[in-house]
Amino acid sequence: MESVRRRSSGWSIHWGKTLESICLPVAALLFSLLLFGIFCAAVGSNPFEVYGSIYKAAFGSWRSFQNTLIRASPLMLTALCTALPARLGLVIIGNEGALVVGGIGAIAAGLALNSAPSLVVQLSMAIAGLVCGGLWIGAVGALRHYRGVNETISSLLMNYIAIALLNHLVNGPMKDPASLNKPSSYPILDTNMLGVLPGTRIHYGLIYGLVACVIAYILIQRTTFGFAARTAGGNLRAARVAGLPVGKLTMAICFLAGSCAGLAGMVEVAAVHGRANESLNAGYGYSGILVAFIARYNPLAAIVVATLLGGILASGGILQRVHNLPDATVLLFQGVVFLVVMYSESLYGRFEIFKEQSAKIKTERPPAVPV
Amino acid sequence: MTTAVANPKTEVIRPPELEVVNMTKQFGSLIALDQVSMHLKPGTFHALLGENGAGKSTLVKCIMGFYSPDHGDVLIDNHAREIASPRDAHHYGIGMVYQHFTSVPAMTVAENLVLSRFDSPKLINWKEEYEQLNAFMADAPFKVPLDLPIAQLAAGQKQKLEILKQIYLKVRILILDEPTSVLTPQEADEVLGLLRESVTAGRLSVLIISHKFREVTSFCDEITVLRKGKFAGRGVVKDLSIADMSEMMMGERREPQQVTKTLHPNPKAMLEVQELRAHKDNGVEGVAGVNLRVHSGEIVGIAGISGNGQRELVEVLAGQRIATGGQILVNGEPYKATRAEMYRHQVFTLPEEPLRNACVAHMSVAENLALRTFDRPPQAKGGIFLILKAIREMATGLISTFKIKTPSPETPVGNLSGGNVQRTVLARELSSEHIQLLIAANPCFGLDFAAVEYIHGQIVAARNRGVAVLLVSEDLDELLKLADRLLVMSEGRFAYESAIAEVDFATIGRSMAGH
Secondary structure (H helix, E strand, O other): OHHHHHHHHHHHHHHHHHHHHHHHHHHHHHHHHHHHHHHHHHOOOOHHHHHHHHHHHHHOOHHHHHHHHHHHHHHHHHHHHHHHHHHOOOOOOOHHHHHHHHHHHHHHHHHHOOOOOHHHHHHHHHHHHHHHHHHHHHHHHHHHHHHOOOHHHHHHHHHHHHHHHHHHHHHOOOEOOOOOOOOEEOOOOHHHOOOEOOOOOOEOHHHHHHHHHHHHHHHHHHEHHHHHHHHHHHOHHHHHHOOOOHHHHHHHHHHHHHHHHHHHHHHHHHHHHOOOEHHHHOOHHHHHHHHHHHOOOOHHHHHHHHHHHHHHHHOHHHHHHHHOOOOOHHHHHHHHHHHHHHHHHOOOOOOHHHHHHHHHHHHHOOOOOOO | OOOOOOOOOOOOOOOOOEEEEEEEEEEOOEEEEEEEEEEEOOOOEEEEEOOOOOOHHHHHHHHHOOOOOOEEEEEEOOEEEOOOOHHHHHHOOEEEEOOOOOOOOOOEHHHHHHHOOOOOOOOOOHHHHHHHHHHHHHHOOOOOOOOOEHHHOOHHHHHHHHHHHHHHOOOOEEEEEOOOOOOOHHHHHHHHHHHHHHHHOOOOEEEEEOOOHHHHHHHOOEEEEEEOOEEEEEEEHHHOOHHHHHHHHHOOOOOOOOOOOOOOOOOOEEEEEEEEEEEOOOOOEEEEEEEEEEEOOOEEEEEOOOOOOHHHHHHHHHOOOOOOEEEEEEOOEEOOOOHHHHHHHOEEEEOOOHHHHOOOOOOEHHHHHOOOOOOOOOOEEOOOEEOHHHHHHHHHHHHHHOOOOOOOOOOEHHHOOHHHHHHHHHHHHHOOOOOOEEEEEOOOOOOOHHHHHHHHHHHHHHHHOOOEEEEEOOOHHHHHHHOOEEEEEEOOEEEEEEEHHHOOHHHHHHHHOOO
16 A cells, blocks of 8 residues: 555656646747737737737648648757757757758759669668768767867857858859859759658658657667666766766767758758758758757657647748738747747746645655664 | 963953754754754853754754744843844854855955955955954964965865954854864864864854764863754763763764674785876866775775865776876776776776766656666667666665665655665665675765664675775774775875774874875
C-alpha cells in the first residue's frame, strides 16, 4: 500500500510539471495575442477581425490548411536545429545559415546530376543538404568545444556568411542569365522536383519534417546517445565524472542539428523554388528558433507549434490585402510572441498550483532521521 | 603573546548583553529551532555547540535578522528588540563572520573595508579614509596590509580581514560561524588567541559556532549546546570535561564506531600518479608535480587546507580537469578518465558537493542512478536503445538497499535532501561488485553523524574487499580514523607522508601551513 501511494504521488508531480509546461506557453501565446491586438487597434484595425482573418487564412479551409502545412514543414526541421543542441545546454541560432547552406548544397548536387534518374537526384540533393547543413553547425560546435567560442554568437554570425555566400553564388558562378530582376541559380529539371502527397498540394517535405521530429524525440528520450547528451547538458561536471565523451557529443549533436536545417533548405529548393535564390533566406530559420523555444525543445511539441506558426505565416498576405496592414505585421506578431515566450521561461516553478503535489510530498517525507 | 593593547584615551564601555528567549523557527514541516534560549554575558567568549543540523546556524541567523523567528525574543541589555535585517543587528552592535569569505577579490583590503560600511559615502575622500584606516590598523588585534588586493591574501589573512571588518564596523558582539575551518591549527590559535585578548580586555563579546572541543576548552568561557533544534544544556567551560560536552551534544556517551580493518593479501599498485601537474581555474599552477601510489586494500588519505591543490588533483583523477603534465597509471596502464577506461579498470568517484559534481539535478533519481550503467545490458539494447524498465528496476533495488528517501524513482534528484543526494551517488558508485579503485573527496561534508558513520562504514568495507581508496578530506579526524597512510598537501605538493600509526600531529600542522 505504501508503494502504491508513493507511486501515485510520483505521478502527480509528473503531471503537475507536464501541465505547467503546457499551460505556461499557452498563457504566453494568449498574452501575446492581447499585445498584438492592442497594436492592431492602434493602427486602426479591429483586432477580432484580424484574428478572424488569420484563423481563416491558416486553418479555415482544407485549402488554407494545406498552405499552412507547406509552411510548417521547413519550420519543423529548422526548429530541431535549436531544439537538439538545447538538450546539451547549447543555444544555437544558426538555423537560417544552415538552411541556406543546405539549400546551396542541394542545388549544387541537383544541377551536377541533372540527367540522372530523379530518385538518385533527389536522394543526392537530400544528402548534400544534410551534410552541408551539418558541417555548417558542426563548425560552430567545434569552435565551442575546442576553442571555447560562444556558440550563440558564432552561429548568429555564420548566418550572415551563409547568406553572403548564397548571394555571391547566385550573382556569379551559379547565375542563370535568364533570371534578371531576381538573380537565381539555374533551375533543376521539373522531373527532379519533390512530388506532392496524393490528392493534395502538400509536398513530401512535410513527411521529412514529421519523420525528423519523431526520430529526434526517440533519439533524445530513448537512446543511450540521448541519455548521454541530456546528462552533459544538465551537468557537464557530472558527465565528465561518468567519463562521457563531451566533445564527441557536442560535435554529433551540432552536426545532426545543422543537418536538419540543411534538409529544410533542400526541401525549399527541391519542392518549392526549384532553384536557389534569396527566397531561401525567407526567415524560416529564425522562425524555427521561435518554434523550438515555444515547444520547450521537445521535438514532438515542435510539430504542433510549427503548424501553428506556419498558419500565422500563411496569413501574411491576407492581412495585407484585407486589413491594409503592412506585410511585416506578421513578423511583428512573431517578435511579440517570441519576447513573451522568453519572458514566460522565467516563470517556471513560480506558481503554487503546479507544485501543490510536490509540496505535499515534502511534508510527507519524514525529516532526516538516522537510519 | 603580547599583552592586550589598551587604548588609554577611550573609556572601555562593556559590550551589550544578549539574550535569546524561547526562540522557535519552523521551515515547512521541519522545526529547526524549538523553544531555544541562551544568554551571552557581556565580555565573554561563548561557544554554541551541536552536531550538523542541530540548529546553531538557524539560531544565529535569527539573531542577525536573516530569518524572522516564529516565536521568541532577542533581548539586548534587557530590552526586547526587533531585528529584521543584518542592518538592524549592526545598529545594536552585533556583527557576524560567515564560513565563506565575503570580500571582493579584485579590490584591495582598504577598499573592501570602506565598502563594508553601512554608511558608505557617495564620494570617498581616500586621503581621509586612509588616515582613519591606518589609525584603526594600529589599534587592531591583527594586521593585514591595506594596499594588497584580496586575491593575494592567504586564507588565514582573508579570515582575519573578515573579523577585522566587523571590528572596523564597531561591532561589540561578534558572531563567528566555524571561523577556523579554513585555517591551520596554528593560524586558528593565533586568531582565536587575539580575539580572546579583546574579550578579556572587555572590548568585545564573542559567540562562536564550533565543532572543535580543543578550541572550546582553550578559548571559551561558557557553552550552550543544541541538539536536534532543542536546547540541550549550558555550562561553564572550566567545570566541564570533553566527555560531558559531547554527551550534551549527542544525547548519550557515544564513541565513534570503531572501524575494523582487515589486512589485504598481496597488495598491488592500483593507482600510480607520476609528476602530475594541473592548473587552477585562474591559470595558476594548482598541482605542482605530485607522485602518489595507492595499493589495493589500502586507504590513502590526503589532508590539507582547502585551496592547496587537492581539488584540482581530484578533478584530474575524476576526468573533470585536463592535466598539464605528468601521467596517471591505473593497473599499470595509462589512464585518461574515459568511459571505457573507467569501465575496464572499474574506477569510481565520490566527488565533493555531489549535486554539483555527480548528479544532474533535474533528471530523475533513477536516471542519476543509471549514469554508470545506462549504455550496457541490461539497461541498453545493442548499446543504442534504453530499456527504461531495467533502469527503473535497478533504481528501485538501489533505493531500498541504500535507503534513499525519495517519493519515487521518477523524482528529480535535485528535490532530495543533501543526505539523500549523497546516498544516491554512493549507491551508484559503490554498488558495483567489481570496483577496484575509489576516489573520494570530502564525502561526508555537511552530513549528520549517522550519515557520516554510514559512509565511513561503506568506504572501509570497500577497502576490506580489496578496493584501493584515495580519500581527500579537509577533516583531519576523518582521515585519522579511516586512512592507512596519510599525505599532507600544501601549495600543490605533498609536504608530509606517514603511515597512520606513526603520524606526528605537530608536523602535520606545520606541513599544512607550508613550513
